[in-house]
Amino acid sequence: MAEVGEDSGGIVHGFPHVDTVRASLTALYRRLSADGVERYATSIRPELVDFPEAEDLYLGAQRVARVMVQHFRLPDARMVVGFRDMVHAGNVELAAGPEYFIELHSRFRTDRRDVGAALAHEVMHVWLHRLGLEFAGTRDNEILTDTVTTYLGAGWLLLDAYREEAAIRGERLMMSAYKLGYLTPEEFGYVLAKRALAFGDDIEPWFRSPQARDAYRAGLDRARQDLRRAPLAAAGWSARRRYLRDRRMLAAAPDYSFAEGPGGVRVAFSCPVCHQRLRVPCRGRVRVRCALCRTELDCDT
Helix, strand or coil: CCEECCCCCCCCCCCCCHHHHHHHHHHHHHHHHHHHHHCCCCCCCHHHHCCCCCCCHHHHHHHHHHHHHHHCCCCCCEEEEEEECCCCCEEECCCCCCEEEEEEEHHHHCCCCCHHHHHHHHHHHHHHHHHCCCCCCHHHHHHHHHHHHHHCCCCHHHHHCCEEEEEEECCEEEEEEEEECCCCHHHHHHHHHHHHHHHCCCCHHHCCCHHHHHHHHHHHHHHHHHCCCCCECCCCHHHHHHHHHHHHHCCCECCEEEEEECCEEEEEEECCCCCCEEEEECCCEEEEECCCCCCEEEEEC
């Protein structure tokens, strides 16, 4: 699991991985089904992962790991947590189980705020391994892990690990920035917002980091844009105008494409929830039901 600090190249912002994030959501719904995803409609509550300084380091880490195991419904998985100096924030051995060994960076010995976030990511690796769900390449697979962790109710901890704090360097007071995971802060916010829009599970009041809250709101704006893309009926006037022009010319756009066949013109576009590709006839105002996530969409095709 990647961690980024002030001296590791800076923190990337924006939505550079959004295509892989959307592909991850589609893969999750395909593997788990809409009913399976809805089993995770409630997020992990903050009091369950609070790790006070007075609690024994190893017993506390084991307790938080059990919270993650229970949340992700891994009943026969046992996590053994240790700490050592290493490049990344965490690592897990993916074996046959039922016992898995998780190593966390030694900095978590003294700064326990993000132990829950690190364990959420590592336990998700186990969950994905057991389901046989993975992407090719380390980068895409880690983005898949962050996305699924977030969409299934534990990733708000990963976004809350993003913070900017004052730190003393020598005799100077400087700002230090820190985050966990492969997604940008805004991409974590995007996935959390899509989850909130799908399940009504708004975790914004739980953020301790003001920077995390800002990133969540930026992600929410981007997620709401997904609901206003043509041919969805909620699309704005300018988007509708472009859509009608493109439909006449059968011209493709980033949000949709057209094909003419025996039954007339059809439009293909992505479901704004699971991003499964939908194809429907161009017949004006219609109500479309995504077969994958079962979302009903008002469209003007």
